[in-house]
Amino acid sequence: MATNFLNIEKIYNGLIEYDYDISELTTWKIGGKVKCIVFPQYESQIVVLIDYLKRMNIPYYIIGKGSNILFGNNDYNGLIIYLGKKFDTYEITKDIDGSIINCLSGMSLMKIGKIAKEKSLTGFEYLSLIPGSLGGAIITNAEAHKKAISDLIISVKVLENGMIKDYTNEMCMFKYRTSIFEGNKDLVVLSAILALENGNKEEIINKMLIAKDYRIKKQPKKPSAGSVFKNPNLAPxxxxxxxxxxxxxxxxxxxxxxxxxxxxxxxxxxxxxxxxxxxxxxxxxxxxxxxxxxxxxxxxxxx
Ligand SMILES: Cc1cc2nc3c(=O)[nH]c(=O)nc-3n(C[C@H](O)[C@H](O)[C@H](O)COP(=O)(O)OP(=O)(O)OC[C@H]3O[C@@H](n4cnc5c(N)ncnc54)[C@H](O)[C@@H]3O)c2cc1C
CATH class of the missing domain: 3.90.78.10 (UDP-N-acetylenolpyruvoylglucosamine reductase, C-terminal domain)
Structure with a gap:
């Protein structure tokens, strides 16, 4: 197994660490040592890497920002693809009513919120307080104050069974805290296109402050992964x-x-x-x- 990991350097030229304490990268601050972790920056690196891992039978797991995962304390003799560090560039295009943002999936919701605020675009204020990545938010259809990521998604680009595919919003089958992608181990969310409307900067800042204040009052500051359970129909x-x-x-x-x-x-x-x-x-x-x-x-x- 060790030789296989060393060979990764021949096909992957991004940042790699070995014997890494994954608790440093989960918001719960829980998790054991992982044999190998990579921090890709480009889509092409992920495509080549996953093809290699599959051919070599090396187990792997994708992490966005690690804010919704309970990672076991035992050592993991596999590879982690951590997207929430370097896989985070974006392109923005203006249209009449707002802007279209095409973001790589490792981009933090906080960063998208900041860009939206700077450009006076509305729709992302509440989501920007969630400490996850865009990819993680898409998998579970993250939501805050009744605004879900699915309300803003135009399309999602994924790597699935070695093929790059585009899913329209409808194809993603977003529901309460889930999507068609959840539980699909052979799929990586690569990027997504979001639509944001023109707004008023002062109102945007105000909404963000209200959401921040709400979290300070209603949520603990100590490390966690947010809500552990989904809300059943009966009550929260x-x-x-x-x-x-x-x-x-x-x-x-x-x-x-x-x-x-x-x-x-x-x-x-x-x-x-x-x-x-x-x-x-x-x-x-x-x-x-x-x-x-x-x-x-x-x-x-x-x-
Ligand atoms: C303090 C706190 C507050 C929170 N508040 C909210 C809230 O208000 N609303 C809410 O919905 N959630 C909330 N959460 C939970 C969490 O932040 C969200 O679920 C977030 O969207 C997870 O994103 P992530 O990048 O951290 O995902 P991760 O935890 O890294 O991953 C979650 C799952 O998605 C998979 N995954 C991640 N990225 C990809 C990818 N690119 N391709 C394929 N699979 C991927 C992982 O394998 C894993 O199965 C909160 C968490 C914390 C700690």
Missing amino acids: AGKLIDDLGLKGVYKGDAKISNIHGNFIINEDNAKSEDVLYLIKIIRDKVEEKYKISLDLEIKMFNI
């Missing part, structure tokens, strides 16, 4: 967890937040097993009391 998952008196319950350094019941925070040195333990407690108690099973919003890997 956080309310059900709160009503069951589970806020503050902890295992090791993982704790059900006192501020928001659907957040599990890492107090300092939480392990993936600690989080899994709390997830099980929550699910069992919710099932027992409300006879429903909570679906995970977070993704798990190497667990």
Whole structure:
């Protein structure tokens, strides 16, 4: 296996690190050592790399910004393709009502929000507070204050089974916290085209400040991956967890937040097993009391 990893340098000329502590790149600050991690900058690097990994049977996993993943604490003897560092250029074109932005998928939602603000474009204010990448947001149809990424997407470009394909918005089959891409291990979101409307800069800044203020008040500051569970039809998952008196319950350094019941925070040195333990407690108690099973919003890997 080690020889295969060394050979990557022959076909991939971007940044590579070995024996990397992945907890540094997940917002939960949880995860073990990964054998190899690459930070591609260009689409062509990803295409060549994935073709090589498949031919050599090297296991791999894609991470955007790592803000929605519980990464297991065991070592991972595979390769991580981390897009949220260097895969983030964009092109912007003006039209009469607004602008069209074509962004690589590693671009942070925060950066897209900043560009939109500078150009007085509206539509991205609330999404810009989500700490993920565009690719990650597309996979799960990220949403804030009832504005979803799917409201802005014109098309998405993916690498699927070795072929580059364009999906129109309809083809993406966006729904509440999901899309046609979710769970497809043989697919990479490469880029997307978004439409933003002309707006008023002061109003845009104001909306961003309101959204920021809301997060400061309603969400814990300690490391987390945001909401752990999707909201069931019955009520928001956080309310059900709160009503069951589970806020503050902890295992090791993982704790059900006192501020928001659907957040599990890492107090300092939480392990993936600690989080899994709390997830099980929550699910069992919710099932027992409300006879429903909570679906995970977070993704798990190497667990
Ligand atoms: C404090 C906090 C607040 C949050 N608030 C919100 C919120 O308001 N609304 C909301 O919807 N979410 C929220 N989240 C969750 C998270 O930020 C979003 O789901 C975000 O869109 C995930 O993006 P990411 O790049 O970090 O994805 P990652 O965590 O890196 O990946 C998530 C999944 O997508 C896959 N993936 C990522 N990029 C690609 C790609 N280019 N191609 C193929 N697969 C890919 C990964 O393999 C993984 O399965 C919050 C998280 C935190 C920590």
